[in-house]
Amino acid sequence: MADTLLHRLRPRTLRARIAALFMALLAGVMVLTVGVAGSGVSLFAHAVAERDMAANARVFEQLIASRAGQLRDAAMVVARDFGFREAFATNDRATLGSALASLGERSGAEVAAVVMLDGSVVTSPGAPALDGHTLLPALDAGKDSGVIDLKGKLGLAVAAPIEIPDLAGWLILAQPLGTRDLEALGRLSAVPIKASVAPATTLAPAQRALGLGEIGELPSPQGRQLVRLSALPSLQRGIEPRLILSHSLDQAMQAYRALNTVLITIALVGTLAGLWLAIRIARSISRPLSQLAGAAQRYAGGTVSKVPVTGDAEVADLAQSFNAMVDAIEERERQIVHSALHDGLTSLPNRRFFIEKLDRAALRQTPASRTMVVFVDLDNFKIINDTLGHPAGDALLRKAGQRLQELFPDDMVARFGGDEFGLLVTGLGETADPASLARKIHAALNDEVDIGGRMVQLTASFGVAVGPSDGASSDELLKNADLALYRAKSEGKGTYHFFEAALDEEARRRRQLELDLRRAVRDGGFELHFQPLYSMAEQRLKGFEALIRWNHPQRGMVSPAEFIPLAEETGLIVPIGEWVIRDACARAAAWPGNLSVAVNISPRQFSSPVLAQTIVQALAASGLPAHRLELEITESVFIGNVERTLAMLHSLRALGVRIALDDFGTGYSSLSYLRSFPFDKLKIDQSFVRDLGRDTSAAAIIRAITTLAAALGIETLAEGVELESTMEALAREGCDLIQGYLVSKPVPDAAVPALIDRLAGEARQRKTG
Amino acid sequence: MLKRFLTRLPIGLLCLIGVSASGPQTAVVQVFDQRGLPVEGAVIEIPPPPGSTRPVSFPWRNAMAQRNQTFVPGTLIVPQGSTVAFPNLDTVRHSIYSFSKPARFQIDLYSRDQTRSQRFPITGTVALGCNIHDKMRGYIRVVATPFAAATDLNGRGSIDGLAPGTYRVTVWHPRLRGSENEAVKTLTIAPGTPARLAIELR
Numbered sequence: 001m002a003d004t005l006l007h008r009l010r011p012r013t014l015r016a017r018i019a020a021l022f023m024a025l026l027a028g029v030m031v032l033t034v035g036v037a038g039s040g041v042s043l044f045a046h047a048v049a050e051r052d053m054a055a056n057a058r059v060f061e062q063l064i065a066s067r068a069g070q071l072r073d074a075a076m077v078v079a080r081d082f083g084f085r086e087a088f089a090t091n092d093r094a095t096l097g098s099a100l101a102s103l104g105e106r107s108g109a110e111v112a113a114v115v116m117l118d119g120s121v122v123t124s125p126g127a128p129a130l131d132g133h134t135l136l137p138a139l140d141a142g143k144d145s146g147v148i149d150l151k152g153k154l155g156l157a158v159a160a161p162i163e164i165p166d167l168a169g170w171l172i173l174a175q176p177l178g179t180r181d182l183e184a185l186g187r188l189s190a191v192p193i194k195a196s197v198a199p200a201t202t203l204a205p206a207q208r209a210l211g212l213g214e215i216g217e218l219p220s221p222q223g224r225q226l227v228r229l230s231a232l233p234s235l236q237r238g239i240e241p242r243l244i245l246s247h248s249l250d251q252a253m254q255a256y257r258a259l260n261t262v263l264i265t266i267a268l269v270g271t272l273a274g275l276w277l278a279i280r281i282a283r284s285i286s287r288p289l290s291q292l293a294g295a296a297q298r299y300a301g302g303t304v305s306k307v308p309v310t311g312d313a314e315v316a317d318l319a320q321s322f323n324a325m326v327d328a329i330e331e332r333e334r335q336i337v338h339s340a341l342h343d344g345l346t347s348l349p350n351r352r353f354f355i356e357k358l359d360r361a362a363l364r365q366t367p368a369s370r371t372m373v374v375f376v377d378l379d380n381f382k383i384i385n386d387t388l389g390h391p392a393g394d395a396l397l398r399k400a401g402q403r404l405q406e407l408f409p410d411d412m413v414a415r416f417g418g419d420e421f422g423l424l425v426t427g428l429g430e431t432a433d434p435a436s437l438a439r440k441i442h443a444a445l446n447d448e449v450d451i452g453g454r455m456v457q458l459t460a461s462f463g464v465a466v467g468p469s470d471g472a473s474s475d476e477l478l479k480n481a482d483l484a485l486y487r488a489k490s491e492g493k494g495t496y497h498f499f500e501a502a503l504d505e506e507a508r509r510r511r512q513l514e515l516d517l518r519r520a521v522r523d524g525g526f527e528l529h530f531q532p533l534y535s536m537a538e539q540r541l542k543g544f545e546a547l548i549r550w551n552h553p554q555r556g557m558v559s560p561a562e563f564i565p566l567a568e569e570t571g572l573i574v575p576i577g578e579w580v581i582r583d584a585c586a587r588a589a590a591w592p593g594n595l596s597v598a599v600n601i602s603p604r605q606f607s608s609p610v611l612a613q614t615i616v617q618a619l620a621a622s623g624l625p626a627h628r629l630e631l632e633i634t635e636s637v638f639i640g641n642v643e644r645t646l647a648m649l650h651s652l653r654a655l656g657v658r659i660a661l662d663d664f665g666t667g668y669s670s671l672s673y674l675r676s677f678p679f680d681k682l683k684i685d686q687s688f689v690r691d692l693g694r695d696t697s698a699a700a701i702i703r704a705i706t707t708l709a710a711a712l713g714i715e716t717l718a719e720g721v722e723l724e725s726t727m728e729a730l731a732r733e734g735c736d737l738i739q740g741y742l743v744s745k746p747v748p749d750a751a752v753p754a755l756i757d758r759l760a761g762e763a764r765q766r767k768t769g
Numbered sequence: 770m771l772k773r774f775l776t777r778l779p780i781g782l783l784c785l786i787g788v789s790a791s792g793p794q795t796a797v798v799q800v801f802d803q804r805g806l807p808v809e810g811a812v813i814e815i816p817p818p819p820g821s822t823r824p825v826s827f828p829w830r831n832a833m834a835q836r837n838q839t840f841v842p843g844t845l846i847v848p849q850g851s852t853v854a855f856p857n858l859d860t861v862r863h864s865i866y867s868f869s870k871p872a873r874f875q876i877d878l879y880s881r882d883q884t885r886s887q888r889f890p891i892t893g894t895v896a897l898g899c900n901i902h903d904k905m906r907g908y909i910r911v912v913a914t915p916f917a918a919a920t921d922l923n924g925r926g927s928i929d930g931l932a933p934g935t936y937r938v939t940v941w942h943p944r945l946r947g948s949e950n951e952a953v954k955t956l957t958i959a960p961g962t963p964a965r966l967a968i969e970l971r
Contacts, residue, residue, distance in 0.1 A: 082866075082900060089868030140971070164868045165898030165906050166943050166950075167971075 015279070015286040022278030023271070030267035037263050041256040045249075046226070050215045053228040053245045056193050057213075060243055063184070064177075064232065068145035068158050071173045074107035075160035079171040088114065089164045093122060100124040103173070111150060111174035114162065115139065130172065134237040135159075139170050146235025147197070150176055154197050157235050193247045197232065200240035207244065223250035288315040292322055299326060343415040345394055346401040354414035354422045358474040361426045362467060371467040372434055374423035374441060375481035376404070379459040379493040381419035384451075386640055392451050399449045400458060407444050422478075434466050438496050446494045459494040461485060470499045483507045514570055516552060517563055521575050526550055528583050529746035532759060533598065533717060533739050536731045539766055541759045543596030543630070545739065546584040547746045548576070568604050577605035578614045585622035585629060587749050592756065598630040598660060606637045612651055619655075626656030632683065634662050638673060649677050660717070665701065674712060682709050684735070686720025692729050699733060706734035796931045797963035798956065800924045800940065802970045807924025810844045810908070811942040811968065815916040815928065815956070823915045823930055825849065832856060833897065833907050835863045840897060840907025842919070849913045852888040857881050864900040871895055871911055894941060894949065908943060925963065933958050944971040 078084050078099075087095040096114060101124035104112035113123040113130050121132035128151050138146060139159055148157040157174035161167050182195040200208065207227060210216040215228045225246045232241040291307045298305035306323045310316065341353035349357075358373065365371040378400060385393030397419065404413040404423055412424040423441070428434065445460035463484025471477035480499040486507070488497035497503075520526060530544035550558040567573040581599055588597035605611060619626055631652060637645050653659060660681035661673070665688055674682075684705055691698035702718070709716045718730045721740035730738060747755055800808045817823065825848040834841045836858040847853055857863050857879055865876040865885070871893035876885045878901070889895060889911040897907035910917070918926030938956040945952055946969045956964050 080903065086868065089873075163898075163903070164896070165903070166896050 013286065014289065015282040018282035018285065019275065019278040022282075023275050026274035026278075027271050030271050034260070034263050034267050038260050041259060042253070045253055045256050049226045049247050049249070050228075053193060053215060053226065053247060054213075056195070056245055057228060057230045057243060060195060060245075061230070061232070064156060065145075067175070068156055071107060071109060071156070071175065072144055072158040072160060074103070074109070075158050075171045075173045078103050079160035079162045085162060085164050088162055088168065096122050097125050100127070103171075107173055109173040109175050110155070111157075111172070113172045113174075114169050115159075115172055116169040117167070130174075131236075135170075135172070135235060137237050138235045143233065143235055146233040147177065147239060147241035148174055148234075148236040149199075149239050150174060153177075154199065154239070154241055159235065192251065193245050196244045196246075197241055198244060200242050203229075203242060203244075217249060218246075220246070222248055225249055284315070288319060292318065295322065295326075299329075343417075346398050346415050348401050348405070348421075349412060349414040351414060351416040351422070354412060354416070354424060355474055355478070357412050358424055358477065361424060362472065362474040362477060365426070365467045367468060368430055369426070370428040370430075370432070370434075370469075371477065372423075372425040372428055372437065373465045373467070373477045373481040374425075374438075374462050375464075375478070375485040376400075376421040376423065376441075376445065376460050376462040377485055377489065378419035378421075378445075379461055379489075380457070382640075384456060388451065388454075388456070392454075392456070395451045396449065396456065396458065399451070400445065400460065403444045403447075403449075403458075404441070407440060422481075428466070434464060434498070438462075438464055438498070442494075442496050461488040461493060462496045463488055463499065464496065465499040480504065510566065513563065513566055514572075517550075517567060517570070517572055520550060520552075521572055521579075524579075525552070526576065526579065527748065528580065528587065529748055530587070530597075530752055531739060531746040532743050532755060533596075533737055534743045534759070535737050536727065537736055539763050541595065541756060541763075542737060543598060543628070544588070544591075544752070545598040545632070545746075546580060546587075546600075548580055564602070568602055571604065573602045573604050574608050574610075577602060577608075578610075581614055582618040582621065585618040585624045587752070588628060589622040589624040591752065594625075594628060595756070596628045596630050596658070597624075598632050600632045600662065603634065603636045603639075606633060606645075606648065611648075612655065615652070615655060615657065627658060630658040630660055630681065632660045632662040635664070635666075635670070635673065638670070642676075646677055653678075665705065671708075674708070674714070678712070679714055681715040681717055681737075683717045683719055683739075686718075686740075689718045689720050689726060689730070689740075692726050693723070699729065702730070702735065703733045706736075710734060796928045796933075796958040798918070798920075798926050798928065798938075798958075798966055799963045800920050800926070800942075800966045800968060802968060807920070807922070808942060808968065808970065809920055809922050809924060811920045811924070811926070811940055811945070812844060812846060812910045812912075813918050813920070813926050813928065813956075813966070814910075814912055814914055814939045814941070815931065815936045816939075817914050817916060818931075818936070821915075825913060825915045827915070827917075830854075833909060834858050835899070835905070838863075838899075838902050838905055840905055843906065844908045844910065844919045846910045846912055846917045846919055847889060848915075849892050849911050850888070850890050851911075852886050853909060854884050854886045856884045863902065863905070865897055866900055867895050867897055869893065869895040872909075875900075896943070906943070910941060931958055933960055938966070940966055940968050942968060942970065945969065946971055 084096075084099055087099060100112040100114065100122070104110065104124055104127070111123070111127055111130065113121050113127065113132075115121050115130070115132040115135055119133040119136050121130045123130065130148075135148065135157075144160070145156070145158040147154050149155070153176045155174045155176040157172055159170040159172050162169045162171055177197045182197070206216075206218050207229060210218075210227060210229050212229055212231050215226055218225055218227045226249050227247075228245045230243045230245075232243050234241055288307070288310075295305040295307045306326055307319045310319070341349055341356075343350045358371075361371045378396070381393060381396060384396055397415070400419075401413060401415060401421060404421060408423060408425060411426070412422075414422040414424070416422055425437065441462060445458060445462070447458055448455045449458045450456075463481045463486065465471055465477045465480035465484060467477045470480045480503075483503045484497045484499040487503050488495045491497065527549050528546045529549050530546055532541050533543045533545060534540070535542045548560055548564075550560075550563055552558045564573070567576055584597045584599050588595065591597075601611070615629070615631075618624075619629065633649075649659060658680040659677075660683055661679045662683045663685045664682045666685045682705065684702060688698045688701055692702065706716045715736045716734075717737035717739060718726075718735050719739050721727055721730065721738040721742045723742060727738055727742055743759070744755055798813050800811045800813070802808050827846060827848065829845075831845070831847045831851045832854040833845050834856045838859060838861070841858075845853065855865055855876065858881070860881055862878040862880050864878045865874075867874055871891040872887065872889050872895045874887055876887070879885055889909060892911045892913050895909040895911065897905075897909065899905040910919075916928045916931055918928050920926040935955060935957045938954050939951055940954055941949075941951045943950055952968055954966055954968075956966060958964055
């Protein structure tokens with residue numbers, strides 16, 4: 001309960017807390033100051049009063065002593081007077097009495113008396129009686145002054161010895177200690193002090209408890225009083241006179257009370273002023289803070305919010321920093337948004353931005369306001385990148401983008417990544433002709449461009465889709481433009497194609513085929529067929545070429561011509577190729593003699609880093625000697641990085657396998673390849689072999705190849721040999737080996753032993769025949 | 770002449786005591802006060818025992834001189850009826866007065882080397898003062914017995930011619946508490962031992 005109350009009382013805001021702390025500190029200091037000053041004043045007043053009283057007591061004692069001295073002087077004169085002594089000695093009481101009376105008058109003493117040695121007393125006639133016996137002890141002891149009792153009042157008495165010449169008595173003079181003396185004493189004091197004399201026995205108990213010379217604070221009807229007691233000399237037995245000095249403390253403190261009031265007023269005013277100041281300072285700190293907090297909240301809410309730069313240096317700094325931060329965040333956000341939606345290299349919008357815009361365009365498009373989507377792919381980018389270097393490739397990309405943007409300054413040109421670009425033209429009317437636009441694009445992108453002072457041929461293919469007829473959504477339009485590009489690419493480089501519905505159907509079929517192909521890779525849907533490689537010179541079988549067959553569950557046997565390009569495209573060629581190598585090695589290991597097996601390695605597979613490892617593993621697993629494995633590669637492996645290809649070839653050769661160059665004569669057929677790598681075999685493309693009978697130039701080419709190969713020590717093999725005459729012609733032209741239906745079509749693995757036997761039998765017949 | 774006599778007087782007294790000490794009849798009395806201090810200037814008197822025929826006379830002169838503003842001797846014992854001389858040996862003048870009952874008299878100022886005299890017919894103490902010198906005190910003890918002595922600095926006094934025995938003795942001293950500054954005591958005199966007397970002084 002108390003906790004919650006405290007919690008509730010605790011200031012929540014910084015401002016309140018600062019003000020409260022300030023205030024508490026100030027109030028504490030003030031209370032302390034007033035307290036210390038007050039008690040100091042009180043102590044001072046006490047000390048002053050005490051000092052005054054002590055001084056007054058001494059003054060009073062001196063006063064009494066001096067009065068006593070006066071009286072004593074008078075008494076002495078009389079006591080020594082011869083006549084007085086004579087009257088005394090003759091015991092003439094009448095004379096003595098009259099002498100005492102005149103003495104009293106003369107000295108101003110109220111009482112004049114003679115005390116005899118035996119205590120008897122002679123006084124002036126009519127004077128108050130004295131009890132001589134109570135005086136004797138003091139007189140005998142030689143005291144000559146002191147306080148005595150005068151009919152109930154206290155008086156000051158002096159005694160002078162009467163000697164004739166021996167001591168015979170004392171002359172006593174006494175005076176009441178009247179208010180006159182005491183008032184005189186009061187007047188002597190710096191502070192108003194009341195003095196009185198009383199016997200100790202009549203003192204109040206509180207006063208009696210006070211030691212002599214001590215100063216005590218006693219209550220009285222007039223308020224608190226400082227009281228000091230001191231003893232006065234007594235001349236009478238049983239009388240203990242006390243001088244009582246009292247000083248009204250309230251009165252003494254009166255002056256200081258005014259001082260205290262002033263102090264307290266100053267403290268109050270000071271505290272209030274401090275509170276006001278604390279609130280002002282606290283506000284000057286907390287107001288900019290809450291402004292900042294507000295601005296930060298608004299900024300978090302999405303509004304660009306700044307704070308006014310006012311106030312003291314630190315506060316202004318803070319506000320300035322805040323504003324600078326807002327600006328910096330704005331700028332960074334802009335950059336982030338830009339880089340999220342733009343391509344860093346060309347500063348063109350990226351694919352995401354393009355699709356966003358295409359989304360909106362697709363929603364708005366109508367037959368009267370059509371959308372044209374162009375999907376561009378640079379044809380020779382990879383070659384330029386590889387041959388001229390990346391900076392040149394980057395420059396080429398920028399140039400291509402620039403060309404497109406120049407052509408369509410008001411439309412969106414985006415880079416999709418790699419060498420792909422997109423163009424989005426919106427609001428095409430019914431009369432607008434996409435075909436003419438496509439021609440313009442084709443002209444712009446198939447031209448020479450200046451890359452770092454070198455003229456480079458830019459070639460690009462692109463596909464075009466026009467909505468809404470080619471697609472109602474952005475996805476559809478983009479996909480269809482992509483399909484059109486694919487078609488254009490497959491038709492050759494530097495071309496373009498508009499989307500047609502058939503393209504879509506073909507694409508669908510391709511997708512299905514791809515799915516089936518993946519399944520076949522996973523489930524082992526392939527098998528190898530083997531076609532013999534026959535040596536004409538030796539008249540015997542040298543080996544087989546492994547040829548892949550796909551036994552499609554629905555479509556039956558699928559031609560490699562149909563699925564190998566797809567496998568190349570999708571990268572499935574790598575796992576398929578591995579399977580081929582392993583399976584071919586395993587089969588060949590079971591063959592008699594040293595028959596070799598030839599395996600086709602696709603360019604994609606050739607660039608795979610695991611090829612060599614796969615071969616080593618396949619050889620090891622099957623136990624096939626390396627020289628019985630022949631890898632057939634095409635010239636296309638040299639496209640791109642020749643050196644890397646050569647390094648790869650050498651490393652494969654190092655394994656001990658043989659390497660044949662397939663389809664020789666159809667591609668670049670660069671003779672430099674033959675020089676740079678010692679191939680084991682050249683396979684002459686069947687197009688030359690087929691024309692051998694009809695075309696003399698074909699024979700010339702074959703002769704040239706075989707001559708060249710013989711000169712370089714390379715075996716030659718002719719593919720697609722179907723006729724006996726062809727075989728004879730090839731033999732004449734110096735070809736070493738043949739392959740084709742003449743010998744045998746490719747047979748399944750199970751049929752291989754029979755084929756081997758048959759060919760061996762034919763060879764024996766031929767030898768004997 | 771007189772001066773020489775006075776200075777010789779104690780020597781004479783001593784001789785006398787020495788002579789009488791050999792006899793059986795010299796009594797020494799020593800007086801003390803309440804504090805046990807010997808008392809000087811006390812007078813011891815023993816009334817003549819019955820049958821004593823010894824005349825009342827003393828070996829000292831009946832004179833009380835004033836010298837150096839002092840009465841000399843301070844205490845003088847004289848027989849009743851004697852006349853005492855007051856020679857002034859000082860360079861200043863002195864007057865002598867007495868308010869004592871046995872002899873009230875006043876002698877006016879008189880000069881050096883003058884002598885006044887006064888007769889004392891009544892026994893008792895006569896306190897002498899000088900009217901102009903308050904400090905001067907002299908005491909004349911007028912006695913009617915020859916057995917009297919004043920004590921010396923050691924509180925001793927010697928009385929001749931007394932047989933050993935017990936006596937009533939009157940002691941006087943100016944500060945003795947008691948009527949007329951006298952006290953009556955009993956004193957036993959035994960030969961060879963000084964008798965002690967205790968008195969109370971003011």
